[in-house]
Amino acid sequence: MEILRCENLTKIYGEGNIRTHALKSLSFSVEKGEFVSIVGPSGSGKSTLLHILGGVDKPTAGKVFIDGTEIHGLKEDKLAIFRRRQIGLIYQFYNLLPMLDVDENIGLPHLLDGRKLDRERLDNIVEHMGLVERRRHLPGQLSGGQQQRVSIARALYNRPAILLADEPTGNLDRSTGAEIVSLLKEANRTWKQTLLLITHDENIALQADRMLCIEDGEITRDERIRSLGGDE
Amino acid sequence: MRNIVYKVTWKNMKMNMRRTWTSFFGIFFMVLLITCVFVGRKTAVGYLENVSSQIKGKWHATMYDMTEKEYETLGGESYIKEMGRSADKGYVEFPQSANDQKPYLFIKSYEAPCFDWMNIHVREGRLPGKKGEIVISQSALDDGAKISIGDTVKAEYFDRTVTGLQKGVTTVFPFQQIELAGGETEKLSQDFPFYENNESFRIDKEYTGMKDNLTVVGIVDEPWFEQEGAAGYLAFTCYDAERDGIFNIACLFDLENEHYDMYQNIREIAGSREVAFNDYVLAFSGRSSDSVVNFMVQLMTIFFMVLIVLAAIVLIYNVFNISFEERSRYLGMLCSVGATGKQKRSSVYFEAFSLFLPALPLGILAGCLVVLLGMNLLLPFIYSFMSGLAVLPEKVPVHLSISAWDILIIAFSGGLTVLLSAILPAVKISRIGPIECIRGNLDKNPGRLKEGAKSSMSLSAEKMLAKNSLRYQRRKTRGMRRAASIFMLILIVTTATTQILTQLITIRMQDSDIVNVKSEGWDYQLSVFNGNAGEEYEKLKEEIKNDVGVEAVREEYSGTFVGNVPRDVMGKEYWNALHRVFNLYYHRELSDEEFQGMFEEGTNVVSVIGVDDETFENIAEATDTDQKLLESGTPTAIVVNSGEVSTANWVVSEKEPEKYEFHEIEHMTDLGKGEKLPMTIYSPKEEKQVDFPLLVAGYGSKEQLEKYYTFHSESLWVIVELDTCEKMNQIMAEDGNEESGSMMEPTLYMKMNGKKTGLIKRLNALTEADEMHYIFARADRVKTISDTLCSMIRILLLCFVLLTSVICLLNLYNSIHGWIAEQKPHFAMLVSVGATQEQIRRMLMYETLQIFLGSCVSTLLIVTPLILAVRYLLIDQFGAVRIGFPWLVYAAAIFITVIVIFGFMLYHYHREKDYRLQFTG
Structure with missing residues (x-):
């Protein structure tokens, strides 16, 4: 079942002579539960693509459908609501709110939705992420790996339609990075969580079901590594 | 570099x-x-x-009746910048006068600078340049005197004296402050009117022996100190040191330098002789003779x-x-x-x-x-x-x-x-x-463990974010709190202190025994003078009332010192205040017996305002007045219970008060409602005091009456209906003259409806034709000097408040901008997890509200003791004056700050909304 489809995505920065084509009429789709890695050199347009897919940036042209909804056709507030319910974003620098503790950061999208937190789900996810001892800590008191785990927990809490991760291991050492990737893979397998992951690390990219290579704003390779279900 | x-x-x-x-x-x-x-x-x-x-000239001080030796002593004082001598040469006959009540010239001699210092402005010709030349006041020509430049006046100088003729009877001239026992003689000043001799007193001329042949070289504008009722027109010649004898010294002070004992020194040189200070000029430089100002x-x-x-x-x-x-x-x-x-x-x-x-x-x-x-x-x-003002300045x-x-x-x-x-x-x-x-990682305490702190997840997301954000960014929001606090502080303290200061200055500069009619809502006023309120006035009143251009008319009579009451009518509060004022004059605590002994004899005066039925009803409604008593059929009065006693409106002859002190009185009398005010009125026909008791129907405070009048008086005022007023006037009327000048006289206030009927032109023409009896003017044009000066002070203080507010607004603007700018990464993070713009705005509203409330608390904690201290300090210096706590100022400052702080926050938030792409770092 198709969960994400983008059609002719184009993003142009600047005007006149200093126009930069970050994305050039890019189209692809992702199946539900698929783990897709996106690789490419710096400046190839990976992060721009992820921001557009996540609805935090707008394309110059083209459409993005998530679970059948054309997200950039939504009004600003509707898009924000869609984002907090259907999209989980994970960043290289965690993007946690420094004034909120671990629990509050994890529950934030849910709270923004005006709903009460499901304590059981929160406890489960905190335990799953190994953050039980750190629940009342602020991000400034956590290590990089712990912060990234909070960030993943936050993205997963609402069980979004799609998880978008922008170099989640880029700021971490190798072993912590591996730990984070295994957590993401586990989420993908356990909860059939669709995952799009940007990375520079070939080893991580090869752990995905499918790998997209982007260069100069275009998909240069779309390679299936293993079938949906895990067979190579 | x-x-x-x-x-x-x-x-x-x-x-x-x-x-x-x-x-x-x-x-x-x-x-x-x-x-x-x-x-x-x-x-x-x-x-x-x-x-x-x-208003009064540029001079700073004038010392009267000085000698050459004192002139030299004063000239050696460091605080004297410039001096000028003047002398009163005396009266001379003025046969060219066309006014039989002003048959003389009163000649004053001035040294050159005195003409400028006393505002003597040449209208025609020039100022006298040598002995034998004079300038004459324009008022003489206005009255029809047949004199012009080049004419000569044969001057044989004389003084006027008044002698009491009836043994055992004291003749009183209240406006000249002369009390004359039988057989006593007193020299008369330049202001004394022309009175015919009668059985009570005799006025004589005493020739000084000095003679001059004076040539008129100029006509000057009517000097500000020329009295309309005086027996002579003012004329000025050059000061002649050899002939003029005792003289007055006018001087300018050196205001650039501090001279602490200046006033004391001047008073020591003058001894018992009179010294006058031009406080209107000196007050603005903070050097008036009045230490309070x-x-x-x-x-x-x-x-x-x-x-x-x-x-x-x-x-x-x-x-x-x-x-x-x-x-x-x-x-x-x-x-x-x-x-x-x-x-x-x-x-x-x-x-x-x-x-x-x-x-x-x-x-x-x-x-x-x-x-x-x-x-x-x-x-x-x-x-x-x-x-x-009466005299329009240049x-x-x-x-x-x-x-x-x-x-x-x-x-x-x-x-x-x-x-x-x-x-x-x-x-x-x-x-x-x-x-x-x-x-x-600049904060020494960047992120405290939240152990023990209650989780905020039970709150809405916006409130939770606001609460945590404020806790986390305490240092960063401190600047904004400080800016909001200082803005409120400046607004409250400057406005409140301005209010208090202008209130005190108003009181201090206010002429005593003044009742000003509030002219708001009225367009014109017609005042009738010199016993002209007779048939002609009644016709005029009817004409005005029936004019289609007139929407409303209010008629009012007023008179000071109309009646007398026994001393015990005045209340305890009044006597206590007066006792304190007398203590200041005597420089010691007078015992009760001593003080009461000074007031054993005599009476206290009562002043009266008579108003038409409609105004009286409105005043009765606005004040604490018993309607039943008003309908009792006897003459009733609403007593004005507010008054003022100060060292300015009570003068003890030949004594200087220790300092200025002011007492505001809330109960001028302790008489109860329904009691009789035992007033007597002097009847010239019967030559005795006639009983005219008034039933006290109610009391009015100056606050209750502020829509109608402002009271600044140490005497008791009563408000009565017009028919009561008429009865009083009948008693005061002189034999054979039913409209004598001592009676209360009317003023008509008119409200126009915009229809042009020619009434205004007719009334203007009437005033021009008969200015002795009628004054017609715009109602808002009648202001006192103190009103004018206080309004100017208020404007200047307002400018200071506005200018200081600029710096505070800039501060607040910057602080809020800095605060919002620092939050941009957080906004981006929030957007990435699905926060809407509205939610972020609400979060900021909560944060701003908390910052504002925090600022309010700290401002109130600082400002309130400060205001109380300023009030205490001023009251201690000034005396017993009622200064209300500035609640309204507090409310206004808080309201303005709320508008400004939320306005700036929303402005900066909307300007900084472009944070979408900044969240990756």
């Missing part, structure tokens, strides 16, 4: 132009405002002195200076603090390559003073321009106020008053303010190590 720290700082300043400009404008505004305080005060004082000098002027200057410096320090400090994080990064880098704490500090000082240097001359220039512009913008207002140009000394003071105060503002950020930055600087 050799110093690498300065070089890096300079480059960093160039890279952060927005912050650099903000700091520059902060310092620039501070210099501008300090300039406004110094130059503005001096310019405004100079201007107001000039305007005030139009001086105190208030000096207090205002210090007060505004402190507030401006305080606001400037907070502004500059906040600017440095907002940029603290960014600055600490490059300083941390410098530190990591070996920069010392001193070098880091010097970076902050370098930035502060490199901005101060250009800001100083520009700020002074701009300050001077603001002062000039402000004063010129104020001129129309000042003239509209001044036009209410237009006085505004001259900027600035000296090298002022520039030095401004530079020093500005430099000191910049230094004080920069010290704390400099010290703080020097204490932060390189690692903290580079990491941006």
Whole structure:
């Protein structure tokens, strides 16, 4: 079942002579539960693509459908609501709110939705992420790996339609990075969580079901590594 | 630039132009405002002195009946800048007079500067330049005197004396303050009217033996001190030191330098002789003879200076603090390559003073321009106020008053303010190590473990975010709290103190025994004088009432000293206040017996206002009046229970009070409602006091009556209906003259409906034809000098409040901008997890509300004791005056701050909304 489809995505920065084509009429789709890695050199347009897919940036042209909804056709507030319910974003620098503790950061999208937190789900996810001892800590008191785990927990809490991760291991050492990737893979397998992951690390990219290579704003390779279900 | 720290700082300043400009404008505004305080005060004082000098002249002090030796002594005093002698040469016959009540000239001799100091303005011809030349007042020509330039007056000088003729009877001339026992003789002043001799007194001429042949060389405008009712017109000649004998000395003080014992010294030289000070002019420079007015002027200057410096320090400090994080990064880098704490500090000082240097001359220039512009913008207002005065002053140009000394003071105060503002950020930055600087981990307590703290997840997301954000960013929001607090503080303290000061100045400068009719809502007033309220007036009144252009008419009679009441009618509060005033005159605590002994005999006076039925009903409704008593059929009165007793409206002859003291009285009498006010009225026909008791129907305080009148009186006032007033007038009427001048006389207030009927023209023509009996004027044009001066003071103080607010607004604007800008990454994070714009806005609203409430609490905690202290200080200096607590000012300041703080927050939030792509870092 198709969960994400983008059609002719184009993003142009600047005007006149200093126009930069970050994305050039890019189209692809992702199946539900698929783990897709996106690789490419710096400046190839990976992060721009992820921001557009996540609805935090707008394309110059083209459409993005998530679970059948054309997200950039939504009004600003509707898009924000869609984002907090259907999209989980994970960043290289965690993007946690420094004034909120671990629990509050994890529950934030849910709270923004005006709903009460499901304590059981929160406890489960905190335990799953190994953050039980750190629940009342602020991000400034956590290590990089712990912060990234909070960030993943936050993205997963609402069980979004799609998880978008922008170099989640880029700021971490190798072993912590591996730990984070295994957590993401586990989420993908356990909860059939669709995952799009940007990375520079070939080893991580090869752990995905499918790998997209982007260069100069275009998909240069779309390679299936293993079938949906895990067979190579 | 050799110093690498300065070089890096300079480059960093160039890279952060927005912050650099903000700091520059902060310092620039501070210099501008300090300039406004110094130059503005001096310019405004100079201007107001000039305007005030139009009222009584430029002289500062006049000493009467002095000798040559005293003239020399005074000339040697350091506080005397210039002196001029004058003498009263006496009366001469003036056969050219056309007014049989003014058959003389009263000739005064002046040294040259005195003409200018006393506002003697030539209308025609010139001023006298040598002996034997005179100028005559225009009032003589207005009355039809047959004299012109070139004519001569044969002058045989004489004094006028009055002698009491009836043994055992005291003849009183209340307006000249003469009490004459039978057989006593007193010399008369230039103001004494022309009275025919009668069985009570005789007026004689005593020739001095001096004769002159005087040539008229000019006509001068009617001098401000010429009395309409005096027996002689004023004329002026040159002072003749050889012939004029005892003389008066007018002088100007050296106001540039401080002379602490100036007034005491002058009084010592004068001894028992009279000394007058021109407080209208002196008050504005804080050098009046009245220590209370001086105190208030000096207090205002210090007060505004402190507030401006305080606001400037907070502004500059906040600017440095907002940029603290960014600055600490490059300083941390410098530190990591070996920069010392001193070098880091010097970076902050370098930035502060490199901005101060250009800001100083520009700020002074701009300050001077603001002062000039402000004063010129104020001129129309000042003239509209001044036009209410009886004598319309000449237009006085505004001259900027600035000296090298002022520039030095401004530079020093500005430099000191910049230094004080920069010290704390400099010290703080020097204490932060390189690692903290580079990491941006600047807060000593960056994120406290939230153990024990209640989780905020039970709150809505916006409230939870606001609560945690404020807790986390306590240091960062401190600048905003400070800015909001100082803004509220300045608004409350300046407005409240302005209110208190103007209230005190109004009281202090108010003429005593004055009841002003509030003219709001009325367009014109027609006053009738000199016993003309007869049949002709009644016809005129009917004509006005029936005119289709007139919407409403209010008729009112008023009279001072109409009746008398026994002393015990006055209340306990009145006597207590008077006792304290007398203590000041006697420089000791008078015992009750001693004080009461001074008032064993005699009566207290009652003044009366008579109003038409409709106004009386309205006043009765507005006051604490018993309707049943009003319908009792006997003459009733509403007693004005507010009064004032001070060292200004009570004078003890030949005694100087220790200091000025004012007592506001709430209960002039302790008589109850329904009791009789045992008033007597003097009947000229019966030549005795006639009983005219009034039933006290109610009491009115000055607050209850403020819609109709402002009362500043130490005597008892009653408000009665017109028919009661008419009965009183019948008693006061002289035999054979039913409309004598001593009776209460009417004023008609008119409200027009805009229809043109020619009534105004007719009334204007009537006034021109018969100005002895009618005055017709716009109702709002009748103002007192104190009204005018207080309005000007209020405008100037308002300008100060506005200017100080500018610096506070800039501060608040900057702080809120800094606060919002620092939150941008958080907004981006929130957007990435699905927060809507509305949710972020709401979160900011909650945060702003909490910051505002915090500021309110700290402001109230600082301001309230400050206001109470100022009130206490002023009341202690001034006396028992009721000063209300400025609740309304508090409410207004809080309201304005709410609008400003939320307005700025929403403005900055909408300007900074473009944060979508900034969240990756």
